[in-house]
Amino acid sequence: MAVDAPTRSPGDGPPVLEGTSEVATPGLEREAERAKARQGFLLGLPTIVYLLLFFVIPLGFVVAYSFATRTRSGRTELRDFNLDAYARLGDDIVMTVAWRSLWMAVVATLICLVLAYPLAYYISTRSPMVRNLMLVGVMIPFWSNFLIRTYAWRVLLDSDGLVTQAFEFIGLGDGRILFTSNAVILGLVYGYLPFMVLPLYAAIERIDWSLVEGARDLYASGWSAFRRVVWPLSRPGVIAGSILVFVPSFGAYVTPAILGGNKEGLLGSYIVLQFLSARNGPVGSAVSVVVLAVMLVATLVYFRSGGKNL
Amino acid sequence: MSKGVAKSTAEPQGFSRWLLRGHSLGVFVFFYAPIVVLCIFSFNDSNAVGNWNGFTLGWYEALFDNDNIQSSIWVSVKVCVFSTVIAVVLGTAGALALERFRWWGQKAFDAVLYLPIIIPDVTMAVMMLVFFNEAAGWLDWIPGIDLQDGLEKLVLSHVAFNISFVSVVVRARLANLDASMEEAAADLYANRWQAFRRVTLPQIMPGVIGGALLAVTISLDDVVVSSFVSAVGGTPLSVFVFGMLRKGVSPLVNSVSVVMLAASMALVLASLVISRASGSEREER
Amino acid sequence: MKAMKKWMRLVALLAVLGVVAASCGSDEESAGADCEAGETDGDLAFFNWSEYMDPDLITAFQDEFGVTVTEDFYPSNEEMFAKVSAGGTGYDVIVPSDYMISILVSEGMILELQKDAIPNHVNVSDKFNDPPFDPGSVHTLAYQWGTTGIGVDLGVTGPDVPLTWGLLFDADLAEEYGLSGRISLLDDPRETVGAALKYLGYSLNSTSADELAEAEAVIADAVSRVAAFDSDQYSELVVAGETIVGHGYSGNFLWDFEEGESEYTYFVPDEGGTKWVDGMAILVDAPHPCTAHAFINFLLDAENGAQLTNYNWYASPNAASEQYIDQEVLDNQIIYPSQATMDRLEFIEDTGDFEIEYTDALTRARG
Numbered sequence A: 001m002a003v004d005a006p007t008r009s010p011g012d013g014p015p016v017l018e019g020t021s022e023v024a025t026p027g028l029e030r031e032a033e034r035a036k037a038r039q040g041f042l043l044g045l046p047t048i049v050y051l052l053l054f055f056v057i058p059l060g061f062v063v064a065y066s067f068a069t070r071t072r073s074g075r076t077e078l079r080d081f082n083l084d085a086y087a088r089l090g091d092d093i094v095m096t097v098a099w100r101s102l103w104m105a106v107v108a109t110l111i112c113l114v115l116a117y118p119l120a121y122y123i124s125t126r127s128p129m130v131r132n133l134m135l136v137g138v139m140i141p142f143w144s145n146f147l148i149r150t151y152a153w154r155v156l157l158d159s160d161g162l163v164t165q166a167f168e169f170i171g172l173g174d175g176r177i178l179f180t181s182n183a184v185i186l187g188l189v190y191g192y193l194p195f196m197v198l199p200l201y202a203a204i205e206r207i208d209w210s211l212v213e214g215a216r217d218l219y220a221s222g223w224s225a226f227r228r229v230v231w232p233l234s235r236p237g238v239i240a241g242s243i244l245v246f247v248p249s250f251g252a253y254v255t256p257a258i259l260g261g262n263k264e265g266l267l268g269s270y271i272v273l274q275f276l277s278a279r280n281g282p283v284g285s286a287v288s289v290v291v292l293a294v295m296l297v298a299t300l301v302y303f304r305s306g307g308k309n310l
Numbered sequence B: 001m002s003k004g005v006a007k008s009t010a011e012p013q014g015f016s017r018w019l020l021r022g023h024s025l026g027v028f029v030f031f032y033a034p035i036v037v038l039c040i041f042s043f044n045d046s047n048a049v050g051n052w053n054g055f056t057l058g059w060y061e062a063l064f065d066n067d068n069i070q071s072s073i074w075v076s077v078k079v080c081v082f083s084t085v086i087a088v089v090l091g092t093a094g095a096l097a098l099e100r101f102r103w104w105g106q107k108a109f110d111a112v113l114y115l116p117i118i119i120p121d122v123t124m125a126v127m128m129l130v131f132f133n134e135a136a137g138w139l140d141w142i143p144g145i146d147l148q149d150g151l152e153k154l155v156l157s158h159v160a161f162n163i164s165f166v167s168v169v170v171r172a173r174l175a176n177l178d179a180s181m182e183e184a185a186a187d188l189y190a191n192r193w194q195a196f197r198r199v200t201l202p203q204i205m206p207g208v209i210g211g212a213l214l215a216v217t218i219s220l221d222d223v224v225v226s227s228f229v230s231a232v233g234g235t236p237l238s239v240f241v242f243g244m245l246r247k248g249v250s251p252l253v254n255s256v257s258v259v260m261l262a263a264s265m266a267l268v269l270a271s272l273v274i275s276r277a278s279g280s281e282r283e284e285r
Numbered sequence C: 001m002k003a004m005k006k007w008m009r010l011v012a013l014l015a016v017l018g019v020v021a022a023s024c025g026s027d028e029e030s031a032g033a034d035c036e037a038g039e040t041d042g043d044l045a046f047f048n049w050s051e052y053m054d055p056d057l058i059t060a061f062q063d064e065f066g067v068t069v070t071e072d073f074y075p076s077n078e079e080m081f082a083k084v085s086a087g088g089t090g091y092d093v094i095v096p097s098d099y100m101i102s103i104l105v106s107e108g109m110i111l112e113l114q115k116d117a118i119p120n121h122v123n124v125s126d127k128f129n130d131p132p133f134d135p136g137s138v139h140t141l142a143y144q145w146g147t148t149g150i151g152v153d154l155g156v157t158g159p160d161v162p163l164t165w166g167l168l169f170d171a172d173l174a175e176e177y178g179l180s181g182r183i184s185l186l187d188d189p190r191e192t193v194g195a196a197l198k199y200l201g202y203s204l205n206s207t208s209a210d211e212l213a214e215a216e217a218v219i220a221d222a223v224s225r226v227a228a229f230d231s232d233q234y235s236e237l238v239v240a241g242e243t244i245v246g247h248g249y250s251g252n253f254l255w256d257f258e259e260g261e262s263e264y265t266y267f268v269p270d271e272g273g274t275k276w277v278d279g280m281a282i283l284v285d286a287p288h289p290c291t292a293h294a295f296i297n298f299l300l301d302a303e304n305g306a307q308l309t310n311y312n313w314y315a316s317p318n319a320a321s322e323q324y325i326d327q328e329v330l331d332n333q334i335i336y337p338s339q340a341t342m343d344r345l346e347f348i349e350d351t352g353d354f355e356i357e358y359t360d361a362l363t364r365a366r367g
Helices: A015-066 A084-090 A092-124 A128-143 A146-157 A162-169 A181-205 A209-219 A222-233 A235-251 A254-259 A267-277 A281-304 B003-010 B014-041 B058-065 B067-100 B106-118 B121-139 B150-175 B179-188 B192-221 B224-229 B237-246 B251-284 C002-024 C055-065 C077-084 C098-106 C119-123 C171-177 C189-199 C209-225 C234-239 C250-257 C289-299 C302-312 C319-324 C339-343 C354-366
Strands: C044-049 C069-074 C141-153 C183-185 C226-229 C245-249 C264-267 C273-282
Touching (some): A015 A281, A015 B067, A015 B150, A084 A092, A084 A281, A092 A128, A092 A181, A092 A267, A092 B014, A092 C354, A128 A146, A128 A181, A128 B014, A128 B192, A128 B251, A146 A254, A146 B014, A146 B251, A162 B014, A181 A222, A181 A254, A181 B014, A209 A222, A222 A235, A235 A267, A235 B106, A235 B121, A235 B150, A254 A267, A267 A281, A267 C077, A267 C189, A267 C354, A281 B106, B058 B067, B067 B150, B067 B192, B067 B237, B067 B251, B106 B150, B121 B224, B121 C077, B150 B224, B192 B237, B224 B237, C055 C289, C055 C302, C069 C077, C077 C098, C098 C273, C119 C289, C119 C302, C119 C319, C141 C234, C141 C302, C183 C209, C189 C209, C189 C245, C189 C273, C189 C354, C209 C226, C209 C354, C273 C289, C302 C319
Parallel strands (some): C044 C069, C183 C245
Antiparallel strands (some): C141 C245, C141 C264
16 A cells, blocks of 8 residues: 655645745645645555456446347347447336336335434444444344345245234234335345445544534534534435445345345346346346446436435 | 543433434344344254254254365355455555545546446446456466466456445545544654554544455355356355255255354454454553 | 547447457367267366256266366356356356257357267167257257146145146136235246247247237236246245245256145146256367266266266156166156157247347336
C-alpha cells in the first residue's frame, strides 16, 4: 500500500519564493494539488490495474458478445456485428420480467433496511466486546453454505413446516409459504440482510454522540434527535447497504428457483436461460449490458443527489 | 469522541429501549432459525432431508470418509483466505484514493469500482469464463500468474468482485471521518504511510473488518461464478454441493455445513480472545 | 461530450480487443496419439453428473491401472457445455446426453474414439450402436439410459390414475385428484415444452411455431396449478408430500420412492415421452486421451456395466452386462420399459435456432 511515500505534504512550499509570495501562491497551490493528485492516483493504481485486467477487459468480451452473432449450433461468433440482440429487449416478456424483478428487489431492500437499522443501531451502542461478538454472530450463519441454508428454509416453509404452522396458528394466511413470491422475498431478505447490517453498523458506530447529546438538549425528544442528527449521519451506510442488497436481489436466480419454485420469470433466471438453455450468448449479454448500464446510472445519480430520499 | 460518556445518549430509554432489544433478538432468531434446522437434520437417520427418522451420526462418518468433500472444503478455505486478503488490501487502497484525493480519471475509476457489485452473477461468470479462455496465453508472462491453475482462476475472479465490496464498506466509513486529523498527522509524522498506520487505519478499522467479513462471506457462498471458473480438482465446496443437489439433498450436505460452522466459530472465538487480550493491554496504556 | 467520446473509444477498443483475442482462439483439432488397449498416459479427470457413478468402480479402476481419478460434477448438460466450450478445462472424459452430443460433435469438441483401444465397445447393444445424434457411434459410446415421465403418490390419488400427461396439464384431472398446487414440472424448456407437445399429440422435436404456441398455452393454463418448476428436487417433493405428481427422470424417482412411506409409481404417459441416453466422450483437448480410452473400456466391461446399473438404477446399454444385472432391476418396467412403451419414446434432438423459441415459450408461459 505504501506505493508512494513522498516527504512533501500539502502546504509545504519551497521557501525560496517568499519574496514574490503574492504572485506565486496560486502556482504553489496548483503544484501541491498536483502532488496530491499524483499520490492519490498512485495509491489507487494497483487496484485500477487489477480491475482493468480482471474485470474491465472480461467485461469488454460481454459487450462485444452483445453485438455478435449466434451460430445455428449456439456458439457466439464475433463477426457480423449487429443490434439484433438489443432489438429483442423491447419484447413484452423482457419488460414483464424486468418490472417484476425490480419490484421484488425494492421490497426486499426496504424490508432489509427496516430489519437491519435498529439492529445495527443496537449493536453500535454495546461495549466493544459485545459489539464484536454480535457482529460475528450476524456473519456466522452465512459461513455455512448458501444453498444448504436455502434448502433449510424449504423445510421451515413447506406445508407442515414450523413457520407455516406458526402463521396458521396466529391466523396469518393459510397453506404453505413455500413456492410463493413471499417465500422468494423472505429468501432474499435472509440472504442479503448482513449486507445491510455491516455498512449500517460501520456508519452508525462512527457517529459522534456528543452531537446527539446536543441535539437532545435542543429538541428534547429522542425521536427528532434521531431524525435530524443520527439518520442524516448514517446515510452513507444506508446508501451502501441498499445498493449491496438491491443489486443481488435484482439479479437473483438461485433463491427464486429454490424457494419460489421458479414460477415467475425473473431477470436473473432469464439471463441464465439465455446463456445456458437457449445458448443465446448475444441476447444474454445484451440483457446483462443493459442491466449493468441502468444500475450504474441509477447508482451514480443516486450518489450525486446525496440519496436524499432514503 | 468520548464514547463512554455519550453511551447513555445513544441508547434510547424506557419502552423504546426494550423495543430495540426485542427487535435485535428477533432478527437473531431469524438468522439462526435455518441454521438450527440444518443442525438438527444433520443427525437425521433418513436419506431425505425433510422427514425426521431418528438419530444417527452416520452422516458425519460419511463426511469423514468422503475425500471429495474434504478436498473441496480445503479449496474453499484457500480461495477464501487468499481472495479476502488481496481484496482487503486493494479495496482499502482504492477507497482511500477515492475519498482522500482528487485526481484525473477518478470518476471513471469510481464508476468501474461499482460495476462488479451491480453486475449479475451469471454475467460475471460468463465473462470470466470467456476471458480466462481467451487470455490464458497472453497473461502468462506476468510472474505468478498461471491461468491453467483452477485455484488461481478462482482466487483471481473472487478478488475481482470482492475488491468492490470491501471498498464500498470502507468508503462508507471514510465518508464522514474528519480528514483534518489525518492531515494533522501527516504533518506530525514523517510520511503518509506512518500517518496512515497510526491515525487513518485505526479509525477505518471497523470498516476494513466489516469489508473483510463481507468478502469472506461472499467468497464462501459464491456458487455461480465459481462453478463456471473452477477446473479439474479445484472444485470449491459450494460448487460441489450444487452438484450434489441434482440427485437430491441428503443430510450429508447438512453435516458438511455444521462442520464448516463449528470450525469458523472456533476460529472466530479464538481470534476474539486474542484480540481482547491485546486490546485490553492497549487500553491500559 | 468529450468524456462521452472517450468512453465510446474505450468501448470500441475493448470490442476490438475481444475480436482479436477471439480470432486467436484455438480451433485446431488435435490429432490425438494412438493408444493401445489398456494403455494409460497419466491421471484421469472425469467430468460427470453427480451421483451417477459408483465410487467403488472408480477405486477399482485406480487400483487396476495405478492412476488417480479426479471426478468433478455438473448439474446439467448446458452448464457442462458452457464450461468445456471455453476449452482448457483439463477434463478428459465427459458424459453428455443425446442432443448435447450432436452439438459437441458439430462444434468439433469431442474426439473420434479409437475403437481399437476400446475392445469392449462390442458389448454395447445394437440398439445404441448407431444413434441418430452420433451416427455410427464414432464419437461416443453409451453410458446409461432412461426415460422422462411422471412420478405419482398413489397414496393420495388412489391406485388407478390415467397414464397421461394430462395429470400435469389438465384442469379437470387436477380437480378430480386434488392436484392443484401439488404439481411440479421440470425447469427445462425442451423437456417441459416437449411434454406439452406430446400431450397435444405432436413430436417433442417440433419446429412448428403453431404447435409450439399451442404447447405454450397448455403450460400457461397449468401454471396456476403448478407448485414449482424444479429439475433437482421433483422426486423429493413427491416423497415429502409437498407435491403429488412430479415430472422427472426415471432413476431419481425410483431412488427416492424407497425412502417414502406411501405407495408410488412412475410411468411414461401413453402419449409418449422422452428417452435419453448419456454417452461417454473424450474432449478434444483432453490431457490424457489414452487413460480416457482405458477408462471407457473399463466401464464397458460386462461386469462393471452391471455394477453401475445395480448402483444407480438407470438402464444399461451394455448387452453383455445383462446376465450380471440384478433380476429385480431387469424386471422393473420403470427401468426397462416394455417394447410397446419404447416405441412411443423420442430422443430430444438439437433444433438449432429453434432452441431459442423453446426457451422463450417456457418463459412466456410462466408469465
